[in-house]
Amino acid sequence: xxxxxxxxxxxxxxxxxxxxxxxxxxxxxxxxxxxxxxxxxxxxxxxxxxxxxxxxxxxxxxxxxxxxxxxxxxxxxxxxxxxxxxxxxxxxxxxxxxxxxxxxxxxxxxxxxxxxxxxxxxxxxxxxxxxxxxxxxxxxxxxxxxxxxxxxxxxxxxxxxxxxxxxxxxxxxxxxxxxxxxxxxxxxxxxxxxxxxxxxxxxxxxxxxxxxxxxxxxxxxxxxxxxxxxxxxxxxxxxxxxxxxxxxxxxxxxxxxxxxxxxxxxxxxxxxxxxxxxxxxxxxxxxxxxxxxxxxxxxxxxxxxxxxxxxxxxxx
Amino acid sequence: xxxxxxxxxxxxxxxxxxxxxxxxxxxxxxxxxxxxxxxxxxxxxxxxxxxxxxxxxxxxxxxxxxxxxxxxxxxxxxxxxxxxxxxxxxxxxxxxxxxxxxxxxxxxxxxxxxxxxxxxxxxxxxxxxxxxxxxxxxxxxxxxxxxxxxxxxxxxxxxxxxxxxxxxxxxxxxxxxxxxxxxxxxxxxxxxxxxxxxxxxxxxxxxxxxxxxxxxxxxxxxxxxxxxxxxxxxxxxxxxxxxxxxxxxxxxxxxxxxxxxxxxxxxxxxxxxxxxxxxxxxxxxxxxxxxxxxxxxxxxxxxxxxxxxxxxxxxxxxxxxxxxxxxxxx
Numbered sequence: 082x083x084x085x086x087x088x089x090x091x092x093x094x095x096x097x098x099x100x101x102x103x104x105x106x107x108x109x110x111x112x113x114x115x116x117x118x119x120x121x122x123x124x125x126x127x128x129x130x131x132x133x134x135x136x137x138x139x140x141x142x143x144x145x146x147x148x149x150x151x152x153x154x155x156x157x158x159x160x161x162x163x164x165x166x167x168x169x170x171x172x173x174x175x176x177x178x179x180x181x182x183x184x185x186x187x188x189x190x191x192x193x194x195x196x197x198x199x200x201x202x203x204x205x206x207x208x209x210x211x212x213x214x215x216x217x218x219x220x221x222x223x224x225x226x227x228x229x230x231x232x233x234x235x236x237x238x239x240x241x242x243x244x245x246x247x248x249x250x251x252x253x254x255x256x257x258x259x260x261x262x263x264x265x266x267x268x269x270x271x272x273x274x275x276x277x278x279x280x281x282x283x284x285x286x287x288x289x290x291x292x293x294x295x296x297x298x299x300x301x302x303x304x305x306x307x308x309x310x311x312x313x314x315x316x317x318x319x320x321x322x323x324x325x326x327x328x329x330x331x332x333x334x335x336x337x338x339x340x341x342x343x344x345x346x347x348x349x350x351x352x353x354x355x356x357x358x359x360x361x362x363x364x365x366x367x368x369x370x371x372x373x374x375x376x377x378x379x380x381x382x383x384x385x386x387x388x389x390x391x392x393x394x395x396x397x
Numbered sequence: 398x399x400x401x402x403x404x405x406x407x408x409x410x411x412x413x414x415x416x417x418x419x420x421x422x423x424x425x426x427x428x429x430x431x432x433x434x435x436x437x438x439x440x441x442x443x444x445x446x447x448x449x450x451x452x453x454x455x456x457x458x459x460x461x462x463x464x465x466x467x468x469x470x471x472x473x474x475x476x477x478x479x480x481x482x483x484x485x486x487x488x489x490x491x492x493x494x495x496x497x498x499x500x501x502x503x504x505x506x507x508x509x510x511x512x513x514x515x516x517x518x519x520x521x522x523x524x525x526x527x528x529x530x531x532x533x534x535x536x537x538x539x540x541x542x543x544x545x546x547x548x549x550x551x552x553x554x555x556x557x558x559x560x561x562x563x564x565x566x567x568x569x570x571x572x573x574x575x576x577x578x579x580x581x582x583x584x585x586x587x588x589x590x591x592x593x594x595x596x597x598x599x600x601x602x603x604x605x606x607x608x609x610x611x612x613x614x615x616x617x618x619x620x621x622x623x624x625x626x627x628x629x630x631x632x633x634x635x636x637x638x639x640x641x642x643x644x645x646x647x648x649x650x651x652x653x654x655x656x657x658x659x660x661x662x663x664x665x666x667x668x669x670x671x672x673x674x675x676x677x678x679x680x681x682x683x684x685x686x687x688x689x690x691x692x693x694x695x696x697x698x699x700x701x702x703x704x705x706x707x708x709x710x711x712x713x714x715x716x717x718x719x720x721x722x723x724x725x726x727x
Contacts, residue, residue, distance in 0.1 A: 292498035295455055300513045300564065301486030304478075310512075315503045389503055390548040 082386070082393060089382050093375055100371040101153070105146045108364045114138075118358040119162055149364070158365035163357060168365030171350055179346035181251065182338070183331035185262055186269035187324060193270065194277030195320070201278070202285035203308055214282070217275035229268040229341045236264060246343040265342040269335055273327055280323055284316035291315075317388055325381035329374035401467075402431040402604050403452065403572055408464035410447050410456060410628075417677040421447035421460075423628035426703075431571065434598060434605040436615030436636070438651065439625035442673060445608045446494075448625070449576045452606075453491055454481055469571060487517040490570035492594075494577040496557035500549040506533075506560055507545030510567060517568045532563040536593060555586035559593065566597055572604045579614070591618060612652050616640060621710075624648045627673050627684035630703055634711040644706055644718035647685045683716070691717040 116132040117124060133139050137148065152159065158168035197217075201210040237245035243264050251258040288294065289312050297311045336348035347366065354362040386393040410422035421444045429435045437445045450456045452466055454473050466473040468489060473481065493499040501509060510529040514520060520528065526545065533541030536559040549557055558578060565573055575594055579587035591607075595618045598605045607615060615622050615636065622639050624632040624647065632645035643649050653667045671688040674680050682697040683689070689696065694716075701714040 292493055292495060293501040296491070296493060296499045296561070296564075297501070298455060299453055299485050299491045301482045301484065301516055302512060303482070303516070306512070310504070311501050315501065391502060391550050394548075394551065 085386060085393065086383065089379055093379055096375050097372060100375065101150060101368055102146065104364055104367045104371065105149060106142070108360050108367075109142055109145075111358075111360065115162075115358070115360055153368070158369070159361040161354075161359050161362045163359055168362055168369075171362060172347065172366060172369055175345055175347050175350050177251070178248065178344050179332065179335070179339070179348065181258075181262060182265055182269070182335060182344065182346060183328055185266035186273060186331060186335075187328055189266055189270035190273030190277055190327070191324065194274035195281060197274070198278045198281035198285060199308060199313065201282045202289060202312070203304075205282075205286050205289075210282075213278070217278050220271060221275045223271070225268060225272055225335075225337050226341060228271045229265070229338060232264050232268055232271075233341075246341070248344050261342075261344075265335070265338045265344060268338050268342075269331070276323055276327075277320065281316060281320045284319050285312050288312045288316045314388065318385060321381055321384045321388065325377050325384075329377035332370055332373040332377065400431055401428050402469060403427070403429040403606075404465075404467045405448070405452065406465040406467065408448065408451055408462065408466065410444070410451050411461045412447075412457065413459055413461075414677060419676045420628055420679060421676065422451060423679075424464075425625075425628075425630050427623060427630065427633075429572065429604050429606060431604055432602045433621065434595075434607065434619040436619035436622040437606060437608045437625060438610065438612055438615055438622060440610055440651070440669075440673065442676070443625045444628040444676075445625050446576055447628075449491070449574050449606065449608055452574060453485065453489065483517070486513050486570075487568045488571040490565035490568070490573050492558070492561050492565050492573065492575045492578045495581040496549075496554055496561050497581065499561055500557055502549055504548075505545065506547055506549065506552075509560075510545070510564055513564055513567045528567070529563075532567055533560070535597070536560070536563045536566070537589075538563070554582050555590065558582060558586075558590055562590070562593065562597070566601065569601060570603055572606070573598065574606045574608070576608045577610070578607070580610070587614075594618075611655070612648075613655055624651070627679075628676060629684065629714065630712075631685065631715070632713040633703065634713075638708065638711050642719075644711070644713040645685075645715050646689045646691050646717075646719060649719055650688075683714070691719075693717065 114129070114133075115136065115138060116129045120128055120132060130139075137145060140148075149159075156169070160167040161171065197213050201213050204210050233245045236243045243260055245264070248261050249257040294307060294311055297307045302311070332347070335346070336352055338344070339346040339348040340352065347370065351363065351366055351370075353359070354366065405425055405427040408422050408425045408427075409420070412419045412421055423444070425444075425448060427435070427437075427448075437448065439445050447456070447460075451462050452468075452473070454466070454476075456462055462474060464474070468484070471480075471484075473484075476484070500506075507526070507529060510532065511522070511525045514525040514528055515522070518525075529545060530541045533544055538544055538556060538559050544552070544560075549560070552560065558581075562578075573594075578594065579590050582590060591614060594605065594607070597603075607619060609615060612622075619636050622632075622634060622636050623630045624639075624645060626647050632639070632643065632648050634643075639648070643652065647669075650667075650669045654669060656666060669688055674684050674687070680686070680697075682695070682699055683692070683701050686692040686696040696716055699716075701716050703712045703714040705712055706718070
């Protein structure tokens with residue numbers, strides 16, 4: 082098991098290096114010289130050249146990359162040239178918002194998707210199954226901004242149950258915080274549950290055809306035990322994968338949802354950095370988000386091993 | 398004789414297929430007395446597995462079953478799912494063909510044993526654990542205590558089949574159905590598993606049905622043999638009587654197809670030529686007629702019924718039974 086963890090951890094290193102190179106190169110390839118952005122379009126060529134030299138922009142790209150990486154390894158991701166805020170400060174200020182949103186969205190998505198998947202698999206081919214499966218397909222094709230607007234219209238405008246936009250930190254007022262978070266989380270969850278439902282449903286239908294399910298029936302086990310223990314556990318691997326990918330994706334912030342609901346999360350930080358050509362922030366945030374994604378996948382691999390002993394023992 | 402435990406009466410299993418109804422089991426009658434063993438023999442696709450699934454009421458959802466399956470005084474085909482559940486695993490147990498797929502890969506051996514025991518017997522966890530260890534020891538698994546925490550993939554095929562047998566024996570069933578219990582195993586393991594089954598059957602006084610394609614498997618280990626062909630029982634007799642004088646040409650052909658130890662090297666095996674009839678298009682006459690070297694006249698137009706021979710226990714369905722004493726185990 083220890084060997085398994087160590088091997089998976091070793092895989093992460095080259096991935097992170099590749100991610101850092103890509104991030105840096107893409108940021109460098111963006112149109113617009115950073116010096117011009119800082120100095121404005123009234124700048125003289127001499128001033129630009131001087132600033133470029135000061136910032137090291139006239140050096141070759143690989144030298145700049147190693148300089149950047151060197152600082153990062155020391156914990157310095159740089160600071161915004163606009164606000165003077167460091168990347169780490171900006172991210173740690175916003176990560177609780179995105180993290181909370183992501184957790185709530187996944188929880189709601191799983192709470193809708195998993196029970197429906199189990200019910201559908203148990204009654205595969207029934208009218209209920211067909212109804213849920215086709216609604217899931219329908220939900221998949223509803224874009225987030227549309228469901229966000231519909232939810233705002235229903236719960237905020239018509240029913241006045243929840244606020245439409247805004248944010249209160251959880252430390253200040255947990256109840257108010259939750260009231261602001263429910264609609265954005267629900268919006269994301271509405272897009273998440275169909276994927277969860279469909280994947281788990283088809284895995285469970287396949288598992289229910291297995292010999293060991295026939296034997297579980299022949300053993301006289303209760304239908305609930307057959308469904309929830311004998312069929313659900315071996316079916317949960319793909320579910321863990323897509324949940325992990327969803328979480329990884331949402332670590333980077335849900336750009337559209339954060340924008341619509343005016344939540345100060347990572348997504349809006351990124352969009353802001355792009356609008357203002359704040360390359361330092363952009364590079365740093367993208368790298369951190371990518372690292373989060375990679376680590377999330379590492380956690381998924383670990384969960385695999387917990388769920389399936391064959392992976393744990395290297396037999397798969 | 399301690400009375401009939403299982404009697405299958407006029408069982409008919411049909412599966413709808415795109416090419417029409419497939420009649421997997423065709424009007425089969427069988428009985429098994431308490432404490433006795435029955436071997437069901439036939440080639441692949443003859444309906445023996447479907448018959449076993451029909452007895453267990455584990456047929457595919459689309460399959461239709463008619464007839465009665467009387468077990469211990471109750472008709473299993475009419476039992477409520479809940480009553481059936483209380484019976485399965487308790488007094489009616491099964492061992493499947495492939496131990497690689499019949500044990501759940503993500504649950505420990507212990508879990509799979511203990512859940513069965515606790516489902517049917519009023520034992521607490523410690524007692525169920527103790528019983529599991531005893532069962533594993535009884536089926537010849539070394540270090541049974543440690544096995545409880547292991548997963549199926551950590552055991553060899555033969556060991557897994559022993560675990561499956563332990564699961565089947567866990568609640569002292571009255572009837573054990575072993576569906577090709579050794580087909581998926583190495584030849585060297587096969588005899589061990591069959592001997593284990595026979596030993597436990599005698600020790601526990603349970604009835605057993607062994608389903609196999611191999612007449613050699615049932616030869617020394619069963620009280621009675623039923624030979625199936627194309628969904629029907631074509632010959633049924635006490636095992637010694639059958640091997641002493643088989644009447645149905647199909648049984649003879651099955652036996653002839655077994656490799657013999659004393660045959661000269663490079664002797665070709667007398668395989669049964671042709672293949673079984675399409676089960677979606679039943680023949681008018683005897684279903685074995687197209688492949689039978691004795692077939693003549695009536696064989697192609699009338700269906701022979703299973704009827705008594707000289708002795709009351711020997712039944713066969715044939716118009717031209719083999720008259721001379723078949724040289725049993727040549």
